[in-house]
Amino acid sequence: QRLAGIAGALGILALAGPEAQAAGPxxxxxxxGGRVMDPETGADRIANVGVAKGKIVAISKSPLSGKRRIDAKGLVVAPGFIDLHSHGHDPFGYDQQVRDGVTTSLELEAGFYPVKDFYAARAGRTRINYGASVSIQSVRAKIKTGQAGAMNDPATIVRKTEWAETPFTKAERDRERAIYREEFAAGGLGLGLLSEYLPALGRDEIYDLMKDSAALHAPVFVHVRAATHADVDNxxxxxxxxxxxAASTGASVHICHIGSKSLTAIVPVLDMIDGARKHGVDVSTEVYPYDAGSTVIGSALFNDGWRExxxxxxKDIEWPPTGERMTAESFAKFRKEQPEAFVILHTIPPATVEIAVAHPGVMIASDAVPYANGAGHPRGTGTFARVLGVYVREKHALTLMDAIGKMTLLPAKRLEQISPAMRHKGRVQVGDDADLTLFDPATVIDRAxxxxxxxxxAGVPYVIVGGVPVVEAGEIVKTAFPGKGVTSGH
Incomplete structure (x- = not known):
């Protein structure tokens, strides 16, 4: 089936010939008439794409007959963008992302628990595809407090001393591992590991979870633990x-937001990852194209010593509702009164971002965070258009095909080992899912x-999920909810 799809992507028609096309289905x-670009085969040509029952069933230079037609002249027809790392899993967040070209948005760094609740809440009512890993943070909160909330849940964050900063007993660790295995079997897309936010999470505890992941063939999506100082050595x-x-257990590891976690060490860190991969270690990474991060002000990231x-x-911390930069006094006030609120942290060198965006094999992911009354970080709205408009068109930091691959094929392949459905995403080939993003390479740009x-x-006039247009002429199709859950084993 994959060979047939590649043949179609290279222009070998699924139908019998010109006569069959004229009288075809x-x-x-x-x-x-769009510029059809497939990052797996490298195919890049003007063609017509036929879609039926949610699948790409024809790619042809000859005219095709359709019940609905989209004139894609001047537009790139690309695989729908796949975001491995988003926390904006609410209707508003999904709509912001789909207008940025995203057709699949996944919560893999923080994860969710219980995963069945995540999928049930979105089934039949979501515009784009969705999925989640198993959240160790929420599992720990459940074991310690009886509540399985996320960090931005007020009732959970005020008890972080219990679940984030108190070491687990052996019995609690055993329960943590058992829940992880159960949740993976229930459809979780691997392990979501927020090490920096869980300072009591022991290195041996992580190692045991990694061994479990290797046995399950489940990827680990990790926010690495805090460095003691922000210098290259640390x-x-x-x-x-x-x-x-990863090397010692055989687990697959994906390191999240390499820009914000590497800072001035980006060159040796990327070299280390490249070297590990050359020696057979399954490790990957991602970056968002912004020079500031965002996180919860009441989290362990801001525990004593955070400045070092x-x-x-x-002064590097921004309060999104007003745009003000903080002082020691305002920081203490907001951390006490609104510990669940997100702030913006302006610390990432612009050169680090450009190096990571351009580096071969580094995926693009937004790390979108929820918006509160329209305030928050722009990455949840503009990540993918920013890469195309700024880093491809303006800076010439990477080619258009490479950028598309970083947003589509690479994240799809990261998940194929546990989610066979991802083998049919991230490509534009006959037989693949009709998740497609149409954008104008001359005008696409972030405005957030x-x-x-x-x-x-701007510049993303059409987005299609499972063969259903969800953005038409740049506007949301409010009645369209074709999104499906992406789970392990399916």
Missing amino acids: TYDLVIM LMTPMQEMVAD RQGADF TYAQPVRTS
Whole structure:
């Protein structure tokens, strides 16, 4: 089936020839005259795409007949963008992302628990595809407090001393591992491991979870633990822990937001990851194209010593509702009164971002966070258009095909080992899912800023999920909810 798809992507028609085309079937949807780009085969040509029953069933230079037709002249027809790392899993967040070209949005770094609740809450009512890993943070909260909330849940964050900063007993560790295995069997897409937010999570505890992951063939999506100081020597250490654990256990590891966790150490960190991969270690990484991060102000990331660990000061922290930079006094006030609120941390060198975006094999992921009354980080709205508009068109930091691959094929392949459905995403080939993003390479751009973070991207007029247009002429199709859950084993 994959060979047939590649043949179709290279222009070998699924139908019998010109005569068959003229008298051929009527497709549910035909995308006419677009620049069809497939990152797996490298195919890049003007063609028509026929869609039926949610699948790509024809790619042809000859005219195709369709019940619905989209004129894609001047537009790139790319695989729908796949975001491995988003926390914005609410209807507003999904709509912001789909207008940025995202067709599959996954919560893999923090994860969710119980995963069945995550999937049940979205089935039949979600515009794009969705999925989640198993959240060790929420599992720990459940074991210690009886509540399985996320960090931005007020009732959970105020009890972080119990679940984040108190070591587990052997019995609690055994229960943690058992729940993880059960949740993976229930459909979780691997392990979500927020090490920096869980300072009591022991290295041996992580190692045991990695062994479990290797046995399950489940990837580990990790926010690495905090460095003791924000210098190259210390920034390397958390990365080395993950690479060593992956090498010794055989687990697959994905290191999240390499820009914010590497800072000035980006060059040796990427070299280490490349070297590990050359020697057979299954390790990958991602980056968002912004020079600021975002996190919960009441989290363990801001425990005593955070300025040394982050290489930052109060003035580097922005309060999104007002845009003000913090002082020691305002920081203490907000951390006490609104510990669940997100802040923006301006600490990432722009050169680090560009190096990571351009580096071969580094995926693009948004790390989108929920918006509160329109305030928040622009990455949940503009990540993918920003890469295409700024780093491809303006900076020429990477080619258009490479950028598309980083947003589609690479994340799909990261999950194929546990989710066979991902083998049919991230490509534009006959037989694959009709998750497609149509954008204008001359105009696509992010418009969201730190001051106006929910201004949607420009130059993305059509987005299709499972053969169903969910963005038409740049506007949301409000009645379209074709999104499906992406789970392990399916």
